[in-house]
Every structure is written in C-alpha cells, then in structure tokens.
Amino acid sequence: MNFLVTGGAGFIGSHVCERLLLSGHAVSALDDLNDFYSPELKKGNVRDLERLAKPFALIQADVTDRCAVDRVFSETRFDQVIHLAARAGVRPSLEKPALYQRVNVEGTVNILESARRAGVKKLILASSSSVYGVNSKVPFSEGDAIFSAISPYAASKLACEALGHVYHHTYGMDIAMLRFFTVYGPRQRPDLAIRKFTALISQGKPIPVFGDGSSARDHTYIADIVDGVMACTTREFGFEIFNLGESQTITLRRLIEVIESAVGKKAIIERQPLQPGDVPITFADIAKARDRLGYHPKVKVEEGIPMFVEWFRKTAV
Secondary structure: OEEEEEOOOOHHHHHHHHHHHHOOOEEEEEEOOOOOOOHHHHHHHHHHHHOOOOOEEEEEOOOOOHHHHHHHHHHOOOOEEEEOOOOOOHHHHHHOHHHHHHHHHHHHHHHHHHHHHHOOOEEEEEEEHHHHOOOOOOOEOOOOOOOOOOOHHHHHHHHHHHHHHHHHHHHOOEEEEEEEOOEEOOOOOOOOHHHHHHHHHHOOOEEEEEOOOOOEEOOEEHHHHHHHHHHHHOOOOOEEEEEEOOOOOEEHHHHHHHHHHHHOOOOEEEEEOOOOOOOOEOOEOOHHHHHHHOOOOOOOHHHHHHHHHHHHHHHOO
C-alpha cells in the first residue's frame, strides 16, 4: 500500500515510516522540518529512512498550508494516512496557545478535508494521554469522561478527536484515534525528560526536577507504540479511540534512578516547583487495544531505558 505519514521526519513518525517501509509499503513523509527542536535531527532521521533504499519520499510542507496539503493529495494517491504532525508538549503550549490550535486543529482539518476530497477512506490520527487531564480514576480508560484538560496542547488534541468523529459520521471515513502515553526510545526529542536527563547526567550537569519526584508516568517504548499503529493499518473500525501505553507507571524519582544506573553516574538534582499543565499521573487501561488490536506491549521501562542510553551513546556528538 501507499502511505502518507505526516510528521514523518519526527521521533514517532520516523519509526512508523521505517516499519512501514520494512513491511513492504511505499511511504511519503510530509514534514515542515520546523525549528521546535533542531531540524538537523529530523534530517538525520530522514537520512536513516533513505538508507533503507525503499520507496520513500520526503515532502517538505506545512499542514497549516491548505494549498500545499491539497497539492500533496492531488499529486499522489494514498491508500491510508497516518497523521502524526503536531506541535507537541504541554509546557510550550502554555506559551503559544494560538500556535498549538492552528497547527494541531487547523492542520488536522486540512489533512482530513484533503483526504476526503481525494477519496482516502482510512486515517489514523495521533491523540495524547494529556486529554485525560487531572483524572481521579486510574488507570485511564477510553470511556472515561474527559472534560478536565489543563493545557492548550491537551485541548487541541481533544478537538482533533472530535474532528475525527465528525469526518467518520458525516463522510463515512474509517478513523482510529490513538492516545499515546509518554513515548520514549531512539530518536526521542531532546526536550523530553528521558533524553534530557540522559544528556545532562552524562555531562555531569544538574537535571531540573519539578516537584518532589512523586509524579508518575506510563512510559511507553517506541517499538510498542509502532506495533499499535501498525495493527490499526490492517483493521477497520468506523471510529474508535485506543490507548497505547505500557499500562505500568513509574515515579519520576524511580525513573531518575533507572537512568542513573544505565548511564553509570549519579544525577545532580535541581529542585523546581511543579509546572502549570503537568498532571500527577498518567496510566493507560489498554484492555480495549489488547482486545481489538492484539496490542501487547513488551518492553518494560527498566529494559527500555538501557536500550535508549545505548543508542544515545552511539549517536551523541
């Protein structure tokens, strides 16, 4: 099949492109290579994909540019679209809320509308565990009421889920919304905690720790996330939302200990106050994904962190 992967030069997107290519599919990656973090890292991801010598093309375009998106769909026929392009991050969204709404919501509308006009019937869209907000019920289930988003990023992802349902209901498109839970692994963005902590601890520099270290996250290894995405490409749902997480939590305090062990150095802790938009816990109920997708995450965080650190050491410059 021929796939369009938006955000295909990024962390999750490049891994999805890689798996699709190795599975025998043709892939076009749409990415604007913006400077949210170093474009050189994204270009490095693209070079990794090009080295596979598979049917792959990079299309440099912005999802907020409706004409450019229309042109992509008019020039190539796609069987499926995996829409991962977005402005990411809770804390940055508090600084630039309008940008997050424009890229994440308007960009998603552009992809959905161009796909509809081009006759693409199946789309997989990235959502986020942040939509659960401060949820007193754990683990988080897809059926939970979600009216407590606490960041512009979370609000933008809620809007994207609603748009996915609109395009299913109105146009009969097959839409899978995937709520990713704290993804980590090789090619991880440098602003995310595991990569940031690994780099700083390796350099003997202080790491910023917000709060007392008791906050907990459901960290999910990238290969397990890609397994869930790939399962969606082979099934039809109408419209469904799935949690993709490890379904285990680890406190920030314990996470730092695991990174220290993998790096072989103790962290220098720089205590900072809790940040607006941060939630105390994320924890995925993955029963639905197990039942409907055959999703069975394999990599526990105590195994995944050493694998990430090994990759980091090989690639750090």
